[in-house]
Amino acid sequence: MPLLFQLLLINCAFGFSFSLTATPPPYGQLSVSGTKLVGANGQPVQLIGNSLFSYQHEGYGERYWNAETVRAIKCKFNANVVRAAVGTETEGGQAAYLSDPAKGWKMVTAVIEGAIAEGIYVIVDWHAHELHPNEASDFFKKIAQAYGSFPHILYETFNEPLDVSWTGVLVPYHKQVIGAIRAIDQKNVIILGTPTWSQKVDDASQNPIKDFKNLMYTFHFYASSHFVDGDMGNKLHTAVQNGLPVFVTEYGTCDASGNGAIDSGSMTKWWNELDKLQISYVNWDISDKSETCSALTRGTQTASVGDPSHWTQSGNMVATHDKSKNTGVSCNGAPPPSGGGGVGPPPPPSGGGPSPPSGGGPSPPSGGGPPPPYGGGPPPPSGGGRGGGGKGGGGRGGGGSGSARVVVEYTQRWNGGGNVVFVVINTGPKPLCGVKFSVNFPQGTRSGGSWNMNASGNNQFTVSSRVDPWQVNKSAGMNVLGGGMPSANVVSANAC
Structure with missing residues (x-):
């Protein structure tokens, strides 16, 4: 893994500092152009990867929220993106982010830092069904302060809203959360949940949010319940025809319950259609829950996430498909392939610029002039003039x-x-x-x-x-x- 730089990052939200090693993601700084997600060079790109199960489910979700799992997802599933589904609401008596934010922060930052170190993108997902605009705004503000300077980050502001009005309910919600993010991070892509479990992208396409740039809209489907040539396919096509940039942050090979039979024929049609439209997609889920859509067999430990003998039928199906795609990742120590953008030392959340590893930006020597090796000596006379020549050699x-x-x-x-x-x-x-x-x-x-x-x-x-x-x-x-x-x-x- 190429070691690009080490950054001393100040975590404004929780007041501690740490050293973070970063590797450039495959396509550099992402943005949105028309209906496409594009890379640093303006080329359309697809993010293809896997979603973690909500961490608050200790029996089958929490153990995978770590850098080791992120590396397995990258290297064994060929993923260039991982989704961190930050559960917000308590389920089955198990506390989520709203009731235990300290634990939630610890879990999500482990995944974020794993993705940054591995050089893949990470979707930070506010995994909610109910409206929590103030809490979501505070959460994403902290994420943006701590990590918004990295091009690896994508924000997903609302996983699956219920059957509520896009214009009357979700547009005001999203504008509040987007505003909190954009006050700190003006560049990274934000993905917006749509009505009825993020199925009605066609509703959003009738009134997209135009006050901010680099926005995309969430679409979720499950292959045994939803079909390309049915109502869900029509919703997707309508949205794209209306110019809406769509991102599939969650899909399953099984039915919408997360269980039931796998429909490989429907799944293949969905993959083909998404590839044709150049739409990114993330599979649900990396867990060992006793459900058909889970990628891992029951009892799989972190060290075995990348072992095919521990993959379910769904896990094998997804891995086989994803490994057939050029996702721009490498696990043999080589740099990202051509077409990717580089990443340099970004500023910390406070907006200042840390010194790069080579020590750029030191104080000038006592005699004035730029610091060595770029000149030195006394400053030129008033009126300017050229500085000393930079040293040759050393590239x-x-x-x-x-x-x-x-x-x-x-x-x-x-x-x-x-x-x-x-x-x-x-x-x-x-x-x-x-x-x-x-x-x-x-x-x-x-x-x-x-x-x-x-x-x-x-x-x-x-x-x-x-x-x-x-x-x-x-x-x-x-x-x-x-x-x-x-x-x-x-x-x-x-x-x-």
Whole structure:
């Protein structure tokens, strides 16, 4: 597993800090374009994976809420996404998030951190049937504060609402929860539950929420109860024809009770239709509950989640299908395949930028000037001028103009690509709040996705973060495909 960086993350919600190792997810920063989920390069992508059973069910759910299970889901089921179904309401006397939030937080963060470390996406699901708008808003605010800077995160704000009005009940609910998330995390995709156990996506398509970007809408089906050529298929097709971006965050091979017979013919038709429409889908469920839809046989321990001898008929069926798909994951220590976007060190919840592992952003030496190895020496005379040249070797290149320079450094290399950071160097006496530069690629080399900088066409990018006089900023980076070394030339540098 490629080790990209270690981030000291401050958990604002519960007041402790920890070191978190992150690996880039297959498609980088996700967004929504039309009816499609798209990757960092704007290409349509599908997320395919598995959902955990609600953790409060100690007999068959809780034991799988850990990083070991996440790795098995990735490596043995070929999943690029895992869904953490955070049960909210007490069932059968077993406390859920609303009655024991400390336990719930511990459970969900273990899964989130496992997914970030493994380099797959994670859907944080508010697994409720009843309305709890204030509690849901508080929960997702904490998730966004702690993890919203990672591109691995997707939010699912309401699992399966009951048969309530989309416009009169669910739109106000979703707007409140979306607002709490977007106050902190403006980028990551949010998936919205729809009426009647997230079946009536056609209702939502008549009045989609337009006040926010990167929204998708939940659709759930069970193959033995719902059919592509029946009413449920019609609801899905109507929604898509109306321009609604749909995400199947839960489906089953059995009937809607989670039990009953498996309908492999219906399931195959659903998979084919979802693939044709490029709709993402997540299977219910990773548990050993005595139900047909469970993926694991009774008594399966965490260490055996990835062992096919412990898979049920449903588990084998889903694993066989998912392993036939190109999900962009790798478990042999290789980097993500081409088409994925890279991920660099994101800011912590407070909005500040932590120093990357290489130690970027230190104070300048006593003599002034950018810190080594980017220049050093006394500052130039008033009026600006070029700073000292960046050191050659070690995978560095650079170009400069005015009061700023940009140096390109590899932070990770592998056969066929790697990750680079763009070291923005303020070589003048004024703080900068917008450094625009062009990136030049050698023949056979191209971008596989970028972070913490805005693209403006013609391979030009802008880093808007403030860079104080004689300081450097190393927050922007790129996944490079091909073996060449990009270089950068400053186009403009705007003072704050």
